[in-house]
Amino acid sequence: MTNIFLLKRDITTSKTLRAVCGRGLPPLAHLAPELFAGAGHICLATDRTCLNKFKRTFKKTLGRRWDGTDIFVLPAGRAAKTFRALEGLLSFMLKRGFSRNSLLIAAGGGSVTDLAGLAASLYMRGINWISVPTTFLGQIDAGLGGKTAVDLGGVKNMAGAFYQPALTVCDAAFLQTLGPGELRAGAGELLKYALIGPEALRRRILKSIEDALKGDAKALQELVSACADFKLSLTARDERDETGVRELLNLGHTAGHAFEALSKGRLAHGRAVLWGLRYACLLSIRLKTLEPAQQRTVSGILWGTEAAPLPAACFNFRAFYRLICYDKKAGAGKNRFLLIERPGRITAVNDIAPGILKGTLTALKRR
Template sequence: MARLNIALGQRSYDIDVEAGALDDVATHIAPWAKRGRSLWVTDSTVARHHWPRIAAQLESAGIAAELHVVPAGEASKSWAELARLTDWLLGAGIERSDTIFALGGGMIGDLTGFAASIVKRGCDFVQVPTTLLAQVDSSVGGKTAINTAAGKNLVGAFHQPRFVLIDPQVLATLPPREMRAGYAEVVKYGLIDDAPFFDWCEAHGADVLAGEPQVLDHAIVTSVAAKARIVGEDERETKDRRALLNLGHTFGHALEADTGFGERLLHGEAVGVGMVLALRYSARRGLCDLADAERVAAHFGACAMPVTLHDAGVTADGAALVDHMRHDKKMAGGTLPFLLARGIGQTFVCHDVDLADVAQFLDEQHRQAR
């Protein structure tokens, strides 16, 4: 088992990475099962795969369990599902001392965390992530949100979990496409500030996607440690440090908006294409060699992941995609910071990007893909 810690003073918490942890979940979550009860939130797919054995363990341990199931898919990160969840929590008689358990991928963690931040003016919650993307990224760091018609994650709160329990073995139930989408967030940590880790990904990415236990554990622990370090330095993204975690997201969120925030383009797939675009745009500005961008594209392509706007099913022109970017929550004073790179492992925040130039670049990308 690996135990990592997010050092945030009174909001500090541990992240345990342990293969087979869900086979002893009652022991792991017992400190947060106040009053001998536990309130769980999951989606319809995860409930089918994992809830029966979790429920049986909790019952054997004398911990009463109540479950709320939301429809699987990004569409459930919505006002409607947030209302249903908060109504359920209040109907269950939740008290401020109770803990809510989020069992699922990024959508469940975001939705549950946001509900925990507002119900009774704030309750504790624990993350039990079941997708690779959630295990290496969204379950750690305290960002919670829902999507709205205006864009992705525009309504939410910083609300740190009390504990994160990561069991790599649950990833065996993931479809290959979901594993690949999560893997994009693994690669991101190498591109931010750890070039040797990107080298490692090039050598071992296929084994990660195949679920080879030791390799998968290393990918998860390295990614979580990187995020814990960055979040500990800049919890609420008030400095440029935590913003580095958004590499690929400004482009990626625009691609998601164009494709409807759904199954057509998964979040991790959008981020992967977004990272390729960020490096290609960096090369266009003379910040890095185009060879660096093409190296990243080649790695994602070798992993059967989309790397171009065409691959992503995006048909909108540059002006329309930039219009989506204008709704980005990071927009300030009419300026949108971009994550660019001086090379692999050398990401930085750029505050002087001309959105008209970005639109022209995206149109060029469309033409080159034809």
């Protein structure tokens, strides 16, 4: 399969969103020579796991710029998305004399790209950054689109910025070292695309999902290109999440983020999103937004793939309700859910009565 270059022109800012998807991609300086020509210092932000696994790849991709690149190692997983880690990376760049012409490369899962993207937006009010997602979830979603964040007070992504990477590079070669659990963490976001995307994307995902989750290289690469293309096209129509187009990407995330936070690290983001989608499906049935003729199809899509059980802490309704009221689109103390009408058609509903939300959580426990 050849490399696919994705270029999307943002309709409000005319900025071009750029990503390249493929396998064994050329060095970064070949993909974006202008970013390297102008860059004084370069910082590679990654985590220990990725550095151990991919040091040779990073060296190769940076070519003659490897010598002189400063490497900042973040904690692996959700521990990267803290103010402490953010300050650590910013202070590191300050001490090394980084300027506005410096370049930050974030290579890792969504935790690394979310944190490093935020650091890039803040350092001297913004420096160029390149996103190199290394997980399946990162390549189909987190590493693209310019939403960056850290967690705050136990709530997911409460402090962040919209800050586009100058380039996103999705190289399927990174996905070879993911274990079955890490691959499965991509299932939630994949099924989200199957429910919000057009018919052709849905068919493609449903045809290849099980192969991809088993690590089939061709299926993974095909789904990464298709999902990256779709995500960038939504982002380009609503970069700052203001018109409702981009909000579609939040399907399953209101409950999903609450489950992820309540599990205190036991439930990976992608797995929490799959449960969040199931919750949204049950709520859509309860509130009768989901057309009766579509209920079997949608349930089949969401319950057709294996999911680790939800930890008991996720069924604490009071804690769950507090967290869902932090949804950035809902007013203070209110809730807002994206619900399904049919695959490809989503609607937003505000202020759902707590009793209905509680009943849905109980129904989810019973399924």
